[in-house]
Amino acid sequence: xxxxxxxxxxxxxxxxxxxxxxxxxxxxxxxxxxxxxxxxxxxxxxxxxxxxxxxxxxxxxxxxxxxxxxxxxxxxxxxxxxxxxxxxxxxxxxxxxxxxxxxx
Amino acid sequence: xxxxxxxxxxxxxxxxxxxxxxxxxxxxxxxxxxxxxxxxxxxxxxxxxxxxxxxxxxxxxxxxxxxxxxxxxxxxxxxxxxxxxxxxxxxxxxxxxxxxxxxxxxxxxxxxxxxxxxxxxxxxxxxxxxxxxxxxxxxxxxxxxxxxxxxxxxxxxxxxxxxxxxxxxxxxxxxxxxxxxxxxxxxxxxxxxxxxxxxxxxxxxxxxxxxxxxxxxxxxxxxxxxxxxxxxxxxxxxxxxxxxxxxxxxxxxxxxxxxxxxxxxxxxxxxxxxxxxxxxxxxxxxxxxxxxxxxxxxxxxxxxxxxxxxxxxxxxxxxxxxxxxxxxxxxxxxxxxxxxxxxxxxxxxxxxxxxxxxxxxxxxxxxxxxxxxxxxxxxxxxxxxxx
Numbered sequence: 001x002x003x004x005x006x007x008x009x010x011x012x013x014x015x016x017x018x019x020x021x022x023x024x025x026x027x028x029x030x031x032x033x034x035x036x037x038x039x040x041x042x043x044x045x046x047x048x049x050x051x052x053x054x055x056x057x058x059x060x061x062x063x064x065x066x067x068x069x070x071x072x073x074x075x076x077x078x079x080x081x082x083x084x085x086x087x088x089x090x091x092x093x094x095x096x097x098x099x100x101x102x103x104x
Numbered sequence: 105x106x107x108x109x110x111x112x113x114x115x116x117x118x119x120x121x122x123x124x125x126x127x128x129x130x131x132x133x134x135x136x137x138x139x140x141x142x143x144x145x146x147x148x149x150x151x152x153x154x155x156x157x158x159x160x161x162x163x164x165x166x167x168x169x170x171x172x173x174x175x176x177x178x179x180x181x182x183x184x185x186x187x188x189x190x191x192x193x194x195x196x197x198x199x200x201x202x203x204x205x206x207x208x209x210x211x212x213x214x215x216x217x218x219x220x221x222x223x224x225x226x227x228x229x230x231x232x233x234x235x236x237x238x239x240x241x242x243x244x245x246x247x248x249x250x251x252x253x254x255x256x257x258x259x260x261x262x263x264x265x266x267x268x269x270x271x272x273x274x275x276x277x278x279x280x281x282x283x284x285x286x287x288x289x290x291x292x293x294x295x296x297x298x299x300x301x302x303x304x305x306x307x308x309x310x311x312x313x314x315x316x317x318x319x320x321x322x323x324x325x326x327x328x329x330x331x332x333x334x335x336x337x338x339x340x341x342x343x344x345x346x347x348x349x350x351x352x353x354x355x356x357x358x359x360x361x362x363x364x365x366x367x368x369x370x371x372x373x374x375x376x377x378x379x380x381x382x383x384x385x386x387x388x389x390x391x392x393x394x395x396x397x398x399x400x401x402x403x404x405x406x407x408x409x410x411x412x413x414x415x416x417x418x419x420x421x422x423x424x425x426x427x428x429x430x431x432x433x434x435x436x437x438x439x440x441x442x443x444x445x446x447x448x449x450x451x452x453x454x455x456x457x458x459x460x461x462x463x464x465x466x467x468x469x470x471x472x473x474x475x476x477x478x479x480x481x482x483x484x485x486x487x488x489x490x491x
Contacts, residue, residue, distance in 0.1 A: 036428060
């Protein structure tokens with residue numbers, strides 16, 4: 001588990017971007033608007049919209065393959081639709097390497 | 105509660121894991137202990153310093169009303185104690201035997217027993233609990249002709265329920281069954297009189313309600329012959345012989361003791377004696393019932409034992425994962441709890457389908473305001489989940 005401090009607050013637009021890759025849950029009526037993101041085998045993210053810190057968990061056994069995944073999401077989230085396509089390509093490449101590692 | 109310079113509004117409610125803060129007297133004793141050379145007969149020629157191991161064994165004997173100070177053994181933790189006792193008991197048996205434990209247990213009981221079962225050293229019966237308790241009747245039903253060992257908790261670290269171990273101890277003692285009682289969640293929270301509880305062994309940890317440091321625990325053993333030692337090494341005495349001494353307490357201890365841990369345990373016991381065990385018990389019960397009282401009418405909150413005897417309250421909020429609740433309580437409200445399975449998987453299989461829950465646990469040093477603020481926070485999170 002890692003806690004990252006970001007340069008900019010997390011935005012609702014980033015959550016919309018995340019929805020292209022996994023399950024986003026939101027509890028906007030909490031004291032601080034909470035969200036979580038789950039992408040099986042890749043990462044899970046927890047945080048508050050508008051915050052500059054976020055908790056990211058990587059699945060054991062694959063963390064060396066996925067350790068950059070969160071930062072790639074942040075980077076490509078600024079590129080809209082092309083960013084979504086690029087992330088899907090990156091994900092596919094990671095999945096191929098994961099398949100080699102998964103028990104048969 | 106001592107303020108955390110990084111987060112002045114921190115409300116620490118994970119005392120069932122380890123207590124925080126520690127009383128100032130414990131911190132003072134630690135500093136005092138570290139400012140002078142450590143001393144124990146046979147290990148040092150230092151004079152005019154406290155022999156912490158001896159002083160602490162004597163203090164434990166008074167505190168727990170036990171006859172033999174030297175039958176208090178220091179270990180790293182309750183887990184370490186339970187491993188020594190369970191493995192040591194099994195090692196002493198000539199043939200496989202039957203053991204009984206309960207669904208309330210921590211993995212520090214379940215894992216050693218399951219490991220021994222897997223090795224063919226014993227067969228194991230795990231008794232279900234009812235209304236958060238396991239009774240003597242439950243244990244009697246499980247007894248067989250080859251039952252030699254019962255290992256059970258004194259207080260559940262999830263449900264906060266106190267088990268009535270005295271009749272169970274009396275029954276086991278009468279029937280030549282060795283009873284190991286895990287007092288990790290009770291030592292320091294309620295009065296315990298070992299002269300009235302004829303358990304084969306009573307396990308304690310130093311860093312929970314006894315206010316010592318993590319890294320110190322122990323156990324009291326009535327009959328040292330019942331357990332084969334599982335570690336050998338330097339004892340500071342009889343160094344010529346290559347055979348580990350069998351007299352107490354050396355029989356079960358080897359290597360340099362954790363002097364700072366032992367010193368912290370001594371100071372913790374003195375603190376409890378000064379404050380009064382009954383005062384501590386009553387305050388913790390008051391905090392627990394206040395907290396539960398604030399949550400009990402909220403239909404979005406599932407309380408797993410609204411009648412908790414110990415300051416341990418486990419709950420879930422409907423439509424939320426327990427780890428999410430824990431995260432929001434910590435980050436948005438500064439309320440520190442514990443989530444997930446609390447190292448007690450069988451309890452959770454029964455109460456929440458194995459998904460885990462949020463656990464709040466108070467200490468004598470928790471203030472009533474903190475208790476009420478935490479309850480308010482939980483209710484706000486529950487309300488937020490419902491919208």
